[in-house]
Amino acid sequence: MKKVLLIALSLTLLVGVAFAKPMQAGPQREALKVEGMTRLPQSTRNTPEFSFSVNPTIIGANYYDYMVGSYNGLPIQVKQNGDGYFLIYHGRATSDAQYRRVYYAAIDATGIITDHGEITRTAKNEGYPAMAIDPVAGKPFYAWHGNADGDDELEVEVASDSYYEGYIGNFNEISVAIDNPWTTIDPNPNGIGDTHDNEYIWPQMAIGPSPVPGMRRVYVSGRNASNHTPWDGDVAPSENPLFAYADFDTDMIEFGENLVWHHTNIPTMDGWHLAGDGTWRRPSNSLFVDDIGNVYYVGHHFGYDADSNAIPENTADIFICPNYGEGEWVYVSGDPDRATWNPGGTPGGEGYFQGDDGAFADEDLLWNISNASHFNVVRLNNGKFLFPTIMAMSTHDGSYYPSFQYPKTVVIDPVTGHVDVNDIYPRKHEDDNFNTLFTPWDVEAPFGVPEYYVASDGESYLSPELVYPFPHYNSDLHESSMFFHYNGMKVSEPNEDGLMVAVWQDSYRAKLYNDNGYDEYAAYQNTPEIWVSVSVNGYDWSDPITINNVDTLPQFSNIKPMWVYPANKVITVSTLPSGEVVGKIGIMFLDDFTWGSTVHTPPAHSQNDGGNMMFMELQITFPVPESNPSVEDGTAPSVANLLNQNYPNPFNPETNISFDMPAAGNAKVEVFNVKGQLVKTLFNDIAPYGKTNVVWSGDDNNGNQVSSGVYFYRLNTEHGTQTRKMMLMK
Secondary structure, X not given: OOOOOEEOOOHHHHHHHOOOOOOXXXXXXXXXXXXXXXXXXXXXXXXXXXXXXXXXXXXXEEOOOOOXXXXXXXXXXXOOOOOEEEEEEEEOOOOOOOOOEEEEEEEEOOOOEEEEEEOOOOOOOEEEEEEEEOOOOOOEEEEEEEOOOOOOOOEEEEEEEOOHHHOOOOEOOOEEEEOOOEEEOOOOOOOOOOEEEEOEEEEEEEEEEOOOOOOEEEEXXXXXOXXXXXXXXXXXXXXXXXXXXXXXXXXXXXXXXXXXXXEEEOHHHHHHHOOOOOOEEEEEEEEEEOOOOOEEEEEEEEEEOOOOOEOOOOOEEEEEEOOOOOOOOEEEEEOOOEEOOOOEOOOOOOEOOEEOOEEOOHHHEEEEEOOOOOOOOEEOXXXXXXXXXXXXXXXXXXXXXXXXXXXXXXXXXXXXXXXXXXXXXXXXXXXXXXXXXXXXXXXXXXXXXXXXXXXXXXXXXXXXXXXXXXXXXXXXXXXXOHHHHHOOOEEOEOOOOOEEEEEEEEOHHHHHHHOOXXXXXXXXXXXXXXXXXXXXXXXOEOOOEEEOOOOOOOOOOOOOEEEEEEOOEOEEEEEOOOOOEEEEEEEEEEEEOOOOOOOOOOOOOOOOOOEEEEEEEEEXXXXXXXXXXXXXXXXXXXXXXXXXXXXXXXXOOOEEEEEEEOOOEEEEEEEEOOOOOEEEEEEEEEEOOEEEEEEEOOEOOOOOEOOOEEEEEEEEEXXXXXXXXXXXXX
8 A cells, every 4th residue: 555644834834833833744644534333441450549639720821831840750749848849930920921931830838839939030932841859958959941042043951949048949040961063973974964053952961970979960861853864755853852951069059150061962863863774763852860870861762764764763762872971872672562363343344444455464464652742751660661652553655543552651671672562551350461562452252252232233243342531532633634734642651559540631531522513522622631540550541531521520520630740750659458558649731721722723722712731639549559579560571572483474385383481381382363263272281491392384273274364373371471473374
């Protein structure tokens, strides 16, 4: 099928948003459509109990109704002693305000707003702020982009708060961490050459140790907004990063001494940005610094070759710089894609997912990351990195099905690059050993068999469970770039008890009424929802708490939440006799009076009537961790990729299947057909340490040869269960 690329933003749009500087959507993946009945996902375990420890509280009016904080960070963070929060956002105080400004606020342990105001006194446009808190002295640092000189490019500016004796708002002199335009050196032997007009903005921020005794080091990253890479007859931003860092101690901040900035870059990503071979890659990453001086830039990317086909490569990325950001960057990558299958649109019928040439074959379909550029990254207690994402039913050429998008987490090992992908919600059934992830048409036993509903005409049709993990239902907004601009999933870091939350928004019930005309959802016509799922140690996630203006009354009456950010960590309150732990999480968001952004051209509605910046705090009862020893002791399941891909594949008449054991133990290898029926048991014995190889000759347990087609082979061991797909061709 020929891939059609959608250029989401016209020249008019680019001119219209130049002053505001939101990210440019650029070329988008082809969106494929499907027809048929859908159903809401069914709860598979109890939703956590929760209450409002602080009811939704107005911080201040805001007439800038898009992405009020950092794209890839958390602009609300717990104070060092846990007795409240610091937060930062951008906004306009009135509808006719000339400039978008950056505001700070402080909230005490009872939820009272103790301080609130602008950081700078210079009237100019500022935006997309980030923050970090000094882990030693508890003092907040803030970063944003704004024009600090006479040229056209924006700079990344930094302010620290002396926070002397607990008094907030005593800001030191503004420091320019990244002074644009910036020269980027082309590391490619045949690239487009050095460029001198780069603009690194949209900052992120982190603080870690310094090699200088008695000091800490603050890091600020910027992403390149400049368009250089020629691709498909156009240019689009690749957003390669630049990092600034400076050393400080407590006295420097309390006495307002100037920071001295140094810089580093990632040559690999500069090479992506300045490629001259017709390829184009766009990364989405988040900054992290550990407590021994390693700097990490973690996330994912997608890319196309010169023929507009998706580049077949690992797309989950970790860039690591040791020695406090002064060493060479190391690139570690892994594969987050997961296999799936094409069910019949009717029982026994051809595949539901169709291309130009008919139904897609199973091997043409997969789950991969889609519309997931606005997230943050955290490190789990086992040293691996986790970021939340949205995965979609996709094809290998880069197209995808917007109706089939689901919240997941990607966990990547910084040493091996091994990737685990876990469902947040909905999740596959605990007894489902057939599917790699939640499969919306296969949610109950027998697994591997699609589920259908009987329509009024007496015929049966596929009945998938769907969600819509975006804060607006209308994908046509802003010239069909809503998915790119509005996606946003954030996760808190595990606290000392391993407590975590994942926060995102869903608008499926609003979509069912506004787009599909289902009258039973009329009450949700103007209802973006906040969904909060909880975890202990980050591998197993609860059903989400849902907060909206229909069901969460009276606290959320008439509130339309947008751009939702949780605090960086949960505050533990108590442990119950049952073993459950009670924790509190602060959340910042915009109550958008008229649903949808007016920042983009064309706007979602004709009049910008603004909204209110809001703070609330939820008290949640976290479940006792499930009986998985590797999770209970704060470590992940084995990172070993136990089951290897068969070779050859496709095959005829036989293929080799191997698996690796980290220790001797029981192992079973079985082959299943696409209906989930057992075909043959290849191995069921004690396997030694290391590699074991078995051969399948395309026969069943009775010695009969099976027909051509897709088969799944599954390894069960005490170290984990893994499933892969293979094809027999006769």
